[in-house]
Amino acid sequence: MRTAHARARHQADPQRFFTDPLASKILHLDLAPDALLPPSDDPIARHNIRFVAARSRFAEDSLASAVAAGTRQAVVLGAGLDTFAHRNPHAGLTVFEVDHPDTQEWKRQQMAAAGIALPPSLVFAPVDFERDTLAEALDAAGLDRTRPAFFIWLGVTPYLTRDAVLATLRCVAEHTAPVEVVFDYYLEPSSAMPPELRAAYETATRRVAEFGEPWLSHFTPDGLADELRAMQLDDIEDFTGPELLARYLGEPAPDGDADADVFGGHVLRAGRATAR
Template sequence: MASPTESMPRGGRFGDMQLGQPSRTALATAYARAYHQVAAEPRIFTDPLAIRITGVSPDRLPDLARGVLREPADLALQRRRRMFLAARARFAEETVAAAVAAGTRQVVILGAGLDTFAYRNPHPQVRVFEVDHPNTQAWKRQRLAAAGIAIPPSLTFAPVDFESQTLASGLAASGFDRSRPCAFVWLGVVMYLTRETILDTARFVAGQAPPVQLVLDYLYPDSAAAPEQAAQQQARAGRVASIGEPWLSFFTAAEFAQLLREIGFDRVDDRSARTLVDGYLDSPELDAADGAFGPHVLRATRTE
């Protein structure tokens, strides 16, 4: 079995640079997260740096969030997607906060992109490692400088070029301690990787000194959806594939939980988009028809 370092794609959603630009899907996510801060919708997640780091004015965000992936002009669909992205970010940061309260002092963000947690980190005693392709990190540093966002001493960039490095060696070179507990955040990446790569990375995380937690999101297979929902997902899959970032892996909740337990995690908390979003609101926002299909977020824990 290949190690998580050997089987990682070359660049890809861990931060490939194309003609001096970051991953286009990661950029679309950053625009959507920023627009959530000003859109006329229930605020699930507040990020005071989300707009600044994009470097664009708020009035341009709706078109940019949709235009990067040539999304259809379906305002309701765009709203649901923004709210899910906000909810998954909040869930991840709540997981980190709980881990810190229990004594964890390391956080690793895999495929950090334009994530801003490290620059808003309310836990100065916690060291945050951002893992990405070196070129992506160089681009992010430029964006941070242009936005006037300071790099805190608690942040360590962990550049990893998967053509020549492993995840383990890249983190080790950055001072990461495998013998101490850690919370890993891995959002917006899993669906772009092969199953082998996903499981190898999960094994790497499970091998961390306990307690260790991993927060990630993934997609359900089309076969689990009603025809209309399956058609929407297939259309989006076609759009991301057309820009060179195809979806490669899908799971059901039961299947993913079993795989993670076989790897060594002893607890898996899995939530559908509808369950996650509605859990943060006073009234339901997502369609009842969404059910378990679509994006899910899970938290896998190894306690011993």
């Protein structure tokens, strides 16, 4: 819900760089654009909303490049209320949405209530990790391991243990054909983080824990890159939030410690161009 709200609120940003006309519809929001904007004096909220938009823009741009190279299968892990499958502009691209069956049923209800039809190119791949594995869910949904695939995994890794994150990435890496994945992750908060941002980070940490979904994992760029190379996902691009925002807002990339003024969110693309 919070991620969908961020995408909806970004639509009212005068510097909008990611378009998702369905984000507010799926939430049944009927608000004036000004009501969707973060308070003008809240730079943290503005940054977080733009970061959510930037990671989606990067993922969908990267997917478009993969489609141009011949990929016809996309997998959205932990899809939640993501709307890409309903905005899919790529003829012949099948989109597999992976999530808990209860979440998928809730999404179906939200879509029906909003009058948004399910496209024929969308395939739900329900997975209950108490009983199923990701590989089993994808096989049951019809993912073809002999054809290239592109995985999108946004807003999930902080809520999983390190072992669970790496196990999921290994499952992606075991795809027989060429494969790519875009996902985001968090660093430990920087020692250079200003006090007001440190306080905001600690507040956010406490809030998600109170919701019953605490942040459980952090990574370093070098350590994560080593893990990915060991899985043969050695084509790697890793961006900080400020670097992505600079790209999409048409601003110079930040100098120095790009994570000193934010919560340390990174967006990473990793891939393997050859079959296993």
